[in-house]
Amino acid sequence: xxxxxxxxxxxxxxxxxxxxxxxxxxxxxxxxxxxxxxxxxxxxxxxxxxxxxxxxxxxxxxxxxxxxxxxxxxxxxxxxxxxxxxxxxxxxxxxxxxxxxxxxxxxxxxxxxxxxxxxxxxxxxxxxxxxxxxxxxxxxxxxxxxxxxxxxxxxxxxxxxxxxxxxxxxxxxxxxxxxxxxxxxxxxxxxxxxxxxxxxxxxxxxxxxxxxxxxxxxxxxxxxxxxxxxxxxxxxxxxxxxxxxxxxxxxxxxxxxxxxxxxxxxxxxxxxxxxxxxxxxxxxxxxxxxxxxxxxxxxxxxxxxxxxxxxxxxxxxxxxxxxxxxxxxxxxxxxxxxxxxxxxxxxxxxxxxxxxxxxxxxxxxxxxxxxxxxxxxxxxxxxxxxxxxxxxxxxxxxxxxxxxxxxxxxxxxxxxxxxxxxxxxxxxxxxxxxxxxxxxxxxxxxxxxxxxxxxxxxxxxxxxxxxxx
Amino acid sequence: xxxxxxxxxxxxxxxxxxxxxxxxxxxxxxxxxxxxxxxxxxxxxxxxxxxxxxxxxxxxxxxxxxxxxxxxxxxxxxxxxxxxxxxxxxxxxxxxxxxxxxxxxxxxxxxxxxxxxxxxxxxxxxxxxxxxxxxxxxxxxxxxxxxxxxxxxxxxxxxxxxxxxxxxxxxxxxxxxxxxxxxxxxxxxxxxxxxxxxxxxxxxxxxxxxxxxxxxxxxxxxxxxxxxxxxxxxxxxxxxxxxxxxxxxxxxxxxxxxxxxxxxxxxxxx
Numbered sequence: 145x146x147x148x149x150x151x152x153x154x155x156x157x158x159x160x161x162x163x164x165x166x167x168x169x170x171x172x173x174x175x176x177x178x179x180x181x182x183x184x185x186x187x188x189x190x191x192x193x194x195x196x197x198x199x200x201x202x203x204x205x206x207x208x209x210x211x212x213x214x215x216x217x218x219x220x221x222x223x224x225x226x227x228x229x230x231x232x233x234x235x236x237x238x239x240x241x242x243x244x245x246x247x248x249x250x251x252x253x254x255x256x257x258x259x260x261x262x263x264x265x266x267x268x269x270x271x272x273x274x275x276x277x278x279x280x281x282x283x284x285x286x287x288x289x290x291x292x293x294x295x296x297x298x299x300x301x302x303x304x305x306x307x308x309x310x311x312x313x314x315x316x317x318x319x320x321x322x323x324x325x326x327x328x329x330x331x332x333x334x335x336x337x338x339x340x341x342x343x344x345x346x347x348x349x350x351x352x353x354x355x356x357x358x359x360x361x362x363x364x365x366x367x368x369x370x371x372x373x374x375x376x377x378x379x380x381x382x383x384x385x386x387x388x389x390x391x392x393x394x395x396x397x398x399x400x401x402x403x404x405x406x407x408x409x410x411x412x413x414x415x416x417x418x419x420x421x422x423x424x425x426x427x428x429x430x431x432x433x434x435x436x437x438x439x440x441x442x443x444x445x446x447x448x449x450x451x452x453x454x455x456x457x458x459x460x461x462x463x464x465x466x467x468x469x470x471x472x473x474x475x476x477x478x479x480x481x482x483x484x485x486x487x488x489x490x491x492x493x494x495x496x497x498x499x500x501x502x503x504x505x506x507x508x509x510x511x512x513x514x515x516x517x518x519x520x521x522x523x524x525x526x527x528x529x530x531x532x533x534x535x536x537x538x539x540x541x542x543x544x545x546x547x548x549x550x551x552x553x554x555x556x557x558x559x560x561x562x563x564x565x566x567x568x569x570x571x572x573x574x575x576x577x578x579x580x581x582x583x584x585x586x587x588x589x590x591x592x593x594x595x596x597x598x599x600x601x602x603x604x605x606x607x608x609x610x611x612x613x
Numbered sequence: 614x615x616x617x618x619x620x621x622x623x624x625x626x627x628x629x630x631x632x633x634x635x636x637x638x639x640x641x642x643x644x645x646x647x648x649x650x651x652x653x654x655x656x657x658x659x660x661x662x663x664x665x666x667x668x669x670x671x672x673x674x675x676x677x678x679x680x681x682x683x684x685x686x687x688x689x690x691x692x693x694x695x696x697x698x699x700x701x702x703x704x705x706x707x708x709x710x711x712x713x714x715x716x717x718x719x720x721x722x723x724x725x726x727x728x729x730x731x732x733x734x735x736x737x738x739x740x741x742x743x744x745x746x747x748x749x750x751x752x753x754x755x756x757x758x759x760x761x762x763x764x765x766x767x768x769x770x771x772x773x774x775x776x777x778x779x780x781x782x783x784x785x786x787x788x789x790x791x792x793x794x795x796x797x798x799x800x801x802x803x804x805x806x807x808x809x810x811x812x813x814x815x816x817x818x819x820x821x822x823x824x825x826x827x828x829x830x831x832x833x834x835x836x837x838x839x840x841x842x843x844x845x846x847x848x849x850x851x852x853x854x855x856x857x858x859x860x861x862x863x864x865x866x867x868x869x870x871x872x873x874x875x876x877x878x879x880x881x882x883x
Contacts, residue, residue: 500850
């Protein structure tokens with residue numbers, strides 16, 4: 145639909161004026177006033193976002209010789225209107241004969257077929273409140289597996305509390321349904337008495353369904369009708385929305401807990417953490433299975449930590465020359481090799497929370513030693529935390545994930561008596577891990593093998609800037 | 614910002630080592646065990662370290678800037694306290710972006726620095742080669758050249774450079790006696806307390822007068838060099854450790870309150 149349709153002109157496929165367009169643009173490279181040069185440079189050579197009508201093309205359009213075209217101001221009626229209103233518009237008239245047929249936009253006036261019931265029908269089929277309860281029981285019966293006992297009682301409680309529908313209310317509902325084309329959110333907004341969207345939907349669909357069945361000569365005739373085949377399930381709808389809002393309103397903290405719970409279910413892959421492959425074979429690492437992590441979380445990892453550290457130190461010595469930062473990396477890896485990836489991330493979050501650089505800015509021997517000790521202590525702390533949490537909560541992990549309030553990052557300073565967990569909230573997991581992986585990958589590249597062409601490219605606009613004044 | 618990497622494979626003709634680095638972890642542990650004490654011929658359990666700062670400093674050329682040369686920049690490896698690194702480092706190779714002519718630049722004498730003009734940022738590979746008695750392996754650093762500050766967003770200034778520096782320490786484990794004797798009192802090298810039993814060969818007499826000065830103390834760019842403070846970092850770490858330790862104590866107390874019956878745990882975690 146565009147201007148041509150409205151004017152009733154035949155469609156002409158627009159020639160993409162690339163050749164023609166780019167030329168004049170290049171010529172008119174003069175920067176217009178008020179636009180910064182950088183912004184203007186960004187548009188260079190790019191085809192326009194909006195297709196523009198080529199004026200020449202419109203003029204050149206060939207015209208049959210025998211056709212005489214005039215535009216006339218003529219009256220028309222719109223079949224979509226019921227009031228027979230006459231309006232006028234300009235019409236393209238070929239050889240004196242105006243176009244016949246319906247107004248071309250009438251077909252877009254779509255409306256929903258809403259069932260209409262008579263007063264007798266209402267009396268006969270729709271007043272019985274027992275019918276509604278039966279319908280509900282039927283739907284519940286249909287999905288015994290998916291609905292918990294708790295939920296059924298919950299829904300029934302709502303149902304009992306719910307007022308019965310009067311004829312006036314039902315009439316209003318059907319009026320609004322027709323008027324707003326079944327946009328139930330709008331209808332609920334306009335509805336005079338307070339009814340939930342689910343209640344409105346339920347009433348509308350159950351009434352429509354009842355009428356449909358009642359009018360059919362035999363139930364088999366309408367069994368294929370969508371309203372009959374798939375009755376509206378109010379309990380499922382309420383539960384669906386509840387679950388959805390629960391997921392959407394989940395805090396980051398709860399999300400993380402869920403992720404942790406899911407990760408706990410998997411076996412920790414400890415040896416795959418060391419990418420350099422130096423300490424891959426230090427055996428005692430792999431003994432940390434989830435079961436003994438639970439029992440002696442504070443003990444087992446720390447024991448193997450010493451072995452790993454010794455092995456790392458020995459392998460460093462073999463190098464004969466190395467950088468202090470590299471040594472620290474190796475020692476950190478050795479110290480945390482018994483911990484899961486998740487724990488390592490939490491240690492780093494903890495460090496950030498303490499405002500300590502993940503990599504020391506002045507990595508002297510003393511600083512690195514302190515840094516390493518700090519990491520080890522945090523690891524101990526996290527293990528203790530886990531131990532304590534397990535002791536306190538037992539196995540009610542999953543349940544608590546919805547009820548617990550998120551931790552505030554300031555807790556450590558504020559006295560930590562009430563805290564079960566200390567998890568700084570400030571960093572997201574995804575970003576963290578991505579950075580780690582990225583850095584490690586790059587680390588293994590040889591010197592100068594990566595031609596840094598992309599950063600050079602991205603600097604082009606800046607280059608222009610530099611020469612600007 | 615800056616990536617550092619050690620490569621055990623050798624690309625350069627000057628060094629031929631690297632076989633030992635392939636030893637298995639089993640062997641490593643053996644060495645570790647025998648390493649405990651006994652100062653033999655080789656000076657074991659001793660590490661000599663050289664604090665260095667490497668990085669780049671770039672100035673915008675202002676009115677003189679052209680399309681391809683908008684900045685002048687210097688990449689360097691200097692002593693952390695601007696001492697002469699020439700006692701340890703024989704040469705430094707800067708690998709520039711391939712668009713530069715002679716992208717592999719070798720600086721054979723201190724100060725180890727290189728000044729160039731350009732318009733783009735890229736990663737510079739810095740290979741450090743040591744004197745023969747120091748170490749026959751090279752050390753590779755990587756530094757990303759920065760021309761445009763990410764912190765300041767004001768207009769470009771020709772007066773104020775963009776400086777990115779990294780502090781690091783080159784560590785030599787098990788240094789040779791010869792090397793140790795030579796650098797024992799040199800300000801650019803940190804040598805730990807030597808065992809009393811150690812007898813070092815006499816240090817070679819250097820004719821100081823003939824040597825060119827290689828320190829960077831009066832460097833023209835010296836005013837911009839970053840001073841790295843170990844004390845600040847240590848203080849911050851000490852504070853952080855204190856916090857964590859306090860928290861650990863509290864957790865232990867709660868744990869022992871919860872479970873008075875398991876005193877074994879309390880001792881084992883410490």
